[in-house]
Amino acid sequence: MRPILKSNKLDDVCYEIRGPALQIARQMEEDGHKIIKLNIGNLAVFGFDPPDEIVRDMILNMQNSAGYTDSKGMFAPRKAIMHYTQEKNIRGVGIDDIYLGNGASELIVMAMQGLLNSGDEVLVPAPDYPLWTAAVSLAGGNPVHYVCDEQAGWLPDIDDMRKKITPNTRAIVVINPNNPTGALYSRDVLLEIVELARQHQLIVYADEIYDKTLYDGEEHVSLASLADDVLFVTLNGLSKNYRSCGYRAGWMVLSGEKRHAKDYIEGLNMLASMRLCANAPGQFAIQTALGGHQSIAHLVAPGGRLARQRDLAHQLLTDIPGVTCVKPKAALYMFPRLDPKIYPIADDQQFICELLSEEKVLLVQGTGFNWKTPDHFRLVFLPNSDDLTDACGRIARFLDGYRRR
Ligand code: PLP
Numbered sequence: 001m002r003p004i005l006k007s008n009k010l011d012d013v014c015y016e017i018r019g020p021a022l023q024i025a026r027q028m029e030e031d032g033h034k035i036i037k038l039n040i041g042n043l044a045v046f047g048f049d050p051p052d053e054i055v056r057d058m059i060l061n062m063q064n065s066a067g068y069t070d071s072k073g074m075f076a077p078r079k080a081i082m083h084y085t086q087e088k089n090i091r092g093v094g095i096d097d098i099y100l101g102n103g104a105s106e107l108i109v110m111a112m113q114g115l116l117n118s119g120d121e122v123l124v125p126a127p128d129y130p131l132w133t134a135a136v137s138l139a140g141g142n143p144v145h146y147v148c149d150e151q152a153g154w155l156p157d158i159d160d161m162r163k164k165i166t167p168n169t170r171a172i173v174v175i176n177p178n179n180p181t182g183a184l185y186s187r188d189v190l191l192e193i194v195e196l197a198r199q200h201q202l203i204v205y206a207d208e209i210y211d212k213t214l215y216d217g218e219e220h221v222s223l224a225s226l227a228d229d230v231l232f233v234t235l236n237g238l239s240k241n242y243r244s245c246g247y248r249a250g251w252m253v254l255s256g257e258k259r260h261a262k263d264y265i266e267g268l269n270m271l272a273s274m275r276l277c278a279n280a281p282g283q284f285a286i287q288t289a290l291g292g293h294q295s296i297a298h299l300v301a302p303g304g305r306l307a308r309q310r311d312l313a314h315q316l317l318t319d320i321p322g323v324t325c326v327k328p329k330a331a332l333y334m335f336p337r338l339d340p341k342i343y344p345i346a347d348d349q350q351f352i353c354e355l356l357s358e359e360k361v362l363l364v365q366g367t368g369f370n371w372k373t374p375d376h377f378r379l380v381f382l383p384n385s386d387d388l389t390d391a392c393g394r395i396a397r398f399l400d401g402y403r404r405r
Contacts, residue, residue: 009138009140010138012137013134013137013138014130014134015130015131015134016130016349016364016365016367016368016369017039017040017130017364017368018040019349019364019368020349020353021039021349021352021353021356021362021363021364021365022039022362024353024356024357025037025039025356025362028356028357028360033360034360035356035360035361035362036360036361036362036383036387036390036391036394037362037380037383038361038362038363038379038380038381038382038383038388038391039362039363039364039378039380040380041179041240041245041331041332041333041380041382042245042382043240043243043245043332043382044243044244044245044246046382046383046384047384048243048299048305048306048382049243050242050243050244050247051242051243051289051292051294051295052294053288053289053292053294054238054242054244054247054285054288054289054292054294057284057285057287057288058247058281058284058285058288061281061284062281064280064284065279065280065281065283065284066280067280068276068277068280069277069278069280069283070277071269071272071273071275071276071277072096072098072099072100072269072272073098073099073100073251073277073278073283074100074280074283074284074287075095076287077100077251077283077284077286077287077290078095078098078100078251079095080286080287080290080291081098081251081253081286081290082094082095082098083290084236084290085222085224085234085253085255088211088222088224088225089222089225090222090224090225090232090234090253090255091225091228091255092228092255092256093253093254093255097253097254097255097258098251098252098253098254099251099252099253099268099272100249100250100251100277100278100282100283100286101237101250101251101252101278102248102250102278102279102282103237103239103245103248103249103250104207104209104235104236104237104239104250104251104252105131105250106248106250106275106278107235107250107251107252108131108132108135108205108207108235109131109135109138109139110252110268110271110272110275111135111205111233111235111252111268112135112136112138112139112141113135113138113139113271114264114267114268114270114271115139115141115170115171115203115264115267116136116139116140116141116170117140117141118140118141119141119142119168120140120141120142120168120170121141121142121143121144121166121168121169121170122136122141122142122143122144122169122170122171122172122173123144123145123146123161123164123165123169123171123172123173123202124136124143124144124145124146124173124370125145125146125148125156125173125174125175125178126145126146126147126148126369126370126371126372127148127180127181127335127366127369127370127371127376128145128173128175128369128370129175129179129180129207129369130368130369130370132173132175132205132207133145133370141170142168143370144164144166144169145164145370145372146160146161146164147160148178148181148183150181150326150337153183153326154178154181154182154183154326154335155183155185155186155189156174156185156189156193158189158192158193158196161193161196162196165196165200165202169200169202170202170203171202171203171204171205172193172196172197172202172203172204172205173205173207174190174193174204174205174206174207174223175207176190176206176207176208176220176223177208177210177211177213177214177220177329177330177331178210178330178331179210179331179332179333180333180334180335180364180369180378181326181328181333181334181335182326182327182328182329182330182331182332182333182334182335183326183328183329183330184214184218184220184329184330185221186221187221187226190221190223190226191226193223194223194226194227194230197230198227198229198230202230203230203231203232203233203261204223204224204230204231204232204233205233205235206222206223206224206232206233206234206235207235208220208222208223208234208235208236209235209236209237209239209240209241209250210240210241210330210331210332211236211241212241212295212296212297212300213240213241213296213300213306213330213331213332214300214329214330215300215306215307215310215328215329215330216302216329217302218329218330220330222234224253224255224256227256228256228257229256229257230256230257231254231255231256231257231258231260231261232253232254232255232256233252233253233254234252234253234255235250235251235252236250236251236253237249237250237251238250238282238285238286238289240296240331240332241295241296242285242289242294242295242296243296244285244289247279247281247282247285248278248279248282249278249279249282249283249285249286249289250278251286254268306332306381306382308385309381309382309383309384309385309388310327310328310334310381312381312385312388312389313334313379313381313388313392314327314328314334316388316389316392316393316396317334317336317379317392317395318336319396320392320395320396320399321342321399321403322338322339322341322342322343322399322403323336323337323338323339323399324336324337324339325337332380332381332382333378333379333380333381334378334379334381335366335369335371335376335377335378335379336376336377336379337375337376338375338376338377338399339375340373340375342403343375343399343402343403345374345375346374347374348365348366348367348374348375348376348377349365349367349368351365351374351377351402352364352365352377354398355394355395355398358398358401359394359395359397359398360394361391361394361395361398363377363378363379363395364377364378365377366378
């Protein structure tokens, strides 16, 4: 029989968060091992239940959710998002500028499919949430990575961004708050990015899905609030801020300079129509969530469960010799560095797999986030304090053995 091959569109596409180590972990679980999973930002499975009001309203609305909706989404949730953009000082957003999706993920892929031709370049952060790099590649474009500077608290290196702009650059992706680093960008940094976009007529994609997951009383500035003369595409959703990853409720908002984007917008509308609509129960959840008050605020406030777990994991990791880590200001992750002089890791995927088989702890290797050198990993600090303490103890023991090899 002729082998059935995957499309060569997928040749340059990778998404390591659910990569080989996860397959090994599944097999180990089938064999009866208990794995501590610090690999995926899936709040509900760690006991962070979604707000009651969302669950109740979704159940009540189930009866009304059986039909297709408008392909961009129902009016009421889009109206709630419109109000949300106003709260975030994003100006000039109408109902038609709002698209609902099955999570932000679907819309990220759609936004790239609608934009890119072969050879087009998109500036994507390194490290990044790897769906962005994958979505650019799948759409036939070239992801070009700008560096986020660990020494500067993982802020984007604007000079690097500038150097990497070419006549083929179409857009800049900004993930703020950032996954995997937990960085939160200041207004000044964001203004510099806007200025670059303005000078080079680039679209700015602002992935702001963690915009309420902020520690230490920090505030989030929406990129799209900073200019009216640049095209912004802002992505957000309920997955993280409302602990509802499984409801697959996300949105995308166009704002700023839309007049020159009529053709792109037509393309987006066609892609939205082709997938008919986002799931209707998730749309109802958006309306309830944004009209309510049970977001993640109490969990990230000082003393809240997430804030405590962030502090604990950071302390335990940075107590390990040769491990340094910028303390996250936001989101659910940290991205520690392993000093290469102490831990000469050649292949960080193999390193993660060895840790998994020896200590039953699952992490994701730094190169899975398009970080070039094998000297980082991402840790999700969602498991409870006991599990986090246990996991960090196992990581410390593994690293101790690694040092002595
Ligand atoms: N953007 C970032 C930065 C993320 O971390 C994630 C999920 O982890 C997503 C987008 C996808 O979110 P959704 O669940 O809405 O598809």
